[in-house]
Amino acid sequence: MPIKKAKRMKKIQECSLACGLPESPRMKRMGTETAFDMLVKARNLEAQGKHIIHLEIGEPDFDTPQNIKDACKKALDEGFTHYGPAQGLPELRKVIAEKAGEFRKMTFKPEQVVVTPGGKPIMSYSIMALVDDGDEVIYVNPGYPIYESMIDFMGGKAVPLPLLEENDFMPDLKYLKKKLTKKTRMLIINTPHNPCGVVFSESYLKEMAKILEPYDKLWVLSDEIYSRITYGAKFETIAKFPGMPERTIILDGYSKIFAMTGWRAGYGIMHPELAQALSRVATNMNSCTTTFVQRACIEALTGPQDAPEKMVKEFHKRRDVIVNGLNSIKGFSCKTPQGAFYIIVNIQKTGYDCRELADKLLNEASVACLSGTCFGSYGKGYLRFSYANSIENIKEAINRIKRYVEK
Ligand SMILES: Cc1ncc(COP(=O)(O)O)c(C=O)c1O
Secondary structure (H helix, E strand, O other): OHHHHHHHHHHHHOEEEOOEEEOOHHHHHOOOOHHHHHHHHHHHHOOOOOEEEOOOOOOOOOOOHHHHHHHHHHHHHHOOOOOOOOOOHHHHHHHHHHHHHHHHOOOOOHEEEEEEOHHHHHHHHHHHHHOOOOEEEEEEOOOOOHHHOOOOHHOOEHHHHHHHHHHHEEHHHHHHHHHOOOOOOEEEEEEOEEEOOOOOOHHHHHHHHHHHOOOOOOOEEEOOOOOOOOOOOOOOOOOOOOOOOEEEEEEEOOOOOOHHHHOOOEEEEOOOHHHHHHHHHHHHHOOOOOOHHHHHHHHHHOOOOOHHHHHHHHHHHHHHHHHHHEEEEEOOOEOOOOOOEEEEOOOOHHHHHHHHHHHHHHHHHHHHHHHHHHHHHHHHHEEEEEEOHHHHHHHHHHHHHHHHHHO
């Protein structure tokens, strides 16, 4: 075979999908959310008759409140079944601007809001709209895996901002200062944080905003999807500090606080010009967010709030149970999370590798959890548990883990 052709063939083989079809080289840079892989493994074991306790899933185990479901049914009957504007229904954007503004003590306009199918698209759409080849993006690590995946995929340079236990899983601001360069285009933060459960305080965010001030080309993507799920700690947004409203993209949504993960509804709040750019991306990617779902989202934000409040209270109780339980296991140690519904546990003293232990706990103790490495390299040595499960199941999971690890 001629050398040129052989080289081309080799390249195609290197970029092949499992089925043999050629994959684009770009695809090699796309990561994934391995939480879903764990869920598949757990479901396979369940199909074999095993009773698995799910502490891997990042979704509330509560049902979507009835008033939201009713609003959706009504919207279907009223004919909200057609395309809508890519940016989102004006009546929903108005409500989001009001409610998100009230909650953050800021003023937002409807033209700053972009409605998306879930909060997740705000990550990829913002990176797509703002990050060029070689631009640096600093992101929290451990962190939601899609940040790193999307930065890599879009050709940006992913620069991890480690969240270390010795700093209570808060980013070291001196380290951040060192990592900021002229090429830094974006900083991605997340509070309350998945997987560490930390909530960035007002004074801390103020300090961070001050550090970012000289970097005028820099955007901040502030993932606030868990903003209403806190346990005593006060949620604050970096967007409110001087110089920040113009260059912060707030990501929020309904998946977590209204137990609406399957509905696929979320939003971003940003500079109106950037909102136009993201709407153009949305036109290319998804045309619009499902219109009857958007109508239900109006009810979620304006209707009674007792269901989400009750859910947060219940998470609070579960958090205390899981913290005490995990800390009672030999070789395990964890800090008390202040928000979201996850806990990260240091398992280094057990002598296990975290990936190995997550697999063993699933296969031999019938408890599904995630290796810290699912959230980036700085998650090594940790396991992440979600406490979106009943207290009874959490207690049983602790017993199972204890029996396995201390045997
Ligand atoms: C930190 C973080 N951001 C965003 C999302 C995505 O939310 P959604 O389901 O609304 O797309 C998740 C989901 O787990 C998350 O943990």
